[in-house]
Amino acid sequence: xxxxxxxxxxLVMGMTNKKSLxxxxxxxxxxxxxxxxxxxxxxxxxxxxxxxxxxxxESVPSRFSPECPNSSLLxxxxxxxxxxxxxxxxxxxxxxxxxxxxxxxxxxxxxxxLTVL
Amino acid sequence: GEDVEQSLFLxxxxxxxxxxxxxxxxxxxxxxxxxxxxxxxxxxxxxxxxSNMDMKQDQRLTVLLNKKDKHLSLRIADTQTGDSAxxxxxxxxxxxxxLIFGKGTKLSVKP
Numbered sequence: 001x002x003x004x005x006x007x008x009x010x011l012v013m014g015m016t017n018k019k020s021l022x023x024x025x026x027x028x029x030x031x032x033x034x035x036x037x038x039x040x041x042x043x044x045x046x047x048x049x050x051x052x053x054x055x056x057x058e059s060v061p062s063r064f065s066p067e068c069p070n071s072s073l074l075x076x077x078x079x080x081x082x083x084x085x086x087x088x089x090x091x092x093x094x095x096x097x098x099x100x101x102x103x104x105x106x107x108x109x110x111x112x113x114l115t116v117l
Numbered sequence: 118g119e120d121v122e123q124s125l126f127l128x129x130x131x132x133x134x135x136x137x138x139x140x141x142x143x144x145x146x147x148x149x150x151x152x153x154x155x156x157x158x159x160x161x162x163x164x165x166x167x168s169n170m171d172m173k174q175d176q177r178l179t180v181l182l183n184k185k186d187k188h189l190s191l192r193i194a195d196t197q198t199g200d201s202a203x204x205x206x207x208x209x210x211x212x213x214x215x216l217i218f219g220k221g222t223k224l225s226v227k228p
Binding site for chain 1: 215221
């Protein structure tokens with residue numbers, strides 16, 4: 001199984017809603033990532049988990065709250081989002097961070113298209 | 118700081134070769150990558166090159182690296198309509214282990 005799955009595929013939410021994005025991989029990877037991608041822009045790193053511990057938080061607002069309940073799952077909890085948070089949210093995983101591509105190659109999920117009204 | 122630049126658009130005819138260019142700034146980058154993103158989809162790793170290599174060939178793909186000029190290119194031979202996508206070059210941030218992406222080049226292939 002070389003797939004990263006993300007649910008839901010699409011999400012529309014109001015600014016007062018609370019929702020969660022989910023990401024799952026069964027490749028035994030120990031590093032997992034959340035990226036945000038606005039239209040016609042490259043992905044921007046939000047969070048990195050390494051061995052289920054948050055290792056990088058790229059100054060993301062607290063209305064985004066990541067969680068890594070186990071080595072296969074990565075969640076992104078959303079609360080009080082703004083319309084400018086509308087974007088494609090991509091999850092990725094790799095064996096580890098840094099080192100050779102065989103180790104750090106990131107496998108991306110298809111993304112969740114989020115629209116905040 | 119780390120920064121990766123790419124031209125935004127490229128249009129070619131089916132059967133021609135496509136060359137997508139990229140410049141990066143972090144001279145300590147050890148690996149450089151090319152990713153492909155089709156509309157509405159995630160990113161797919163196409164190929165990568167180690168910084169001590171000048172060239173890497175993988176079927177229709179050829180990667181050239183000029184480390185002195187910090188210039189990377191991806192050549193796609195015999196471009197097909199299925200190659201139409203956005204192509205991102207990326208460097209690995211040695212400090213944090215994450216990828217720094219360029220802005221992406223949208224490749225359009227005309228029949």
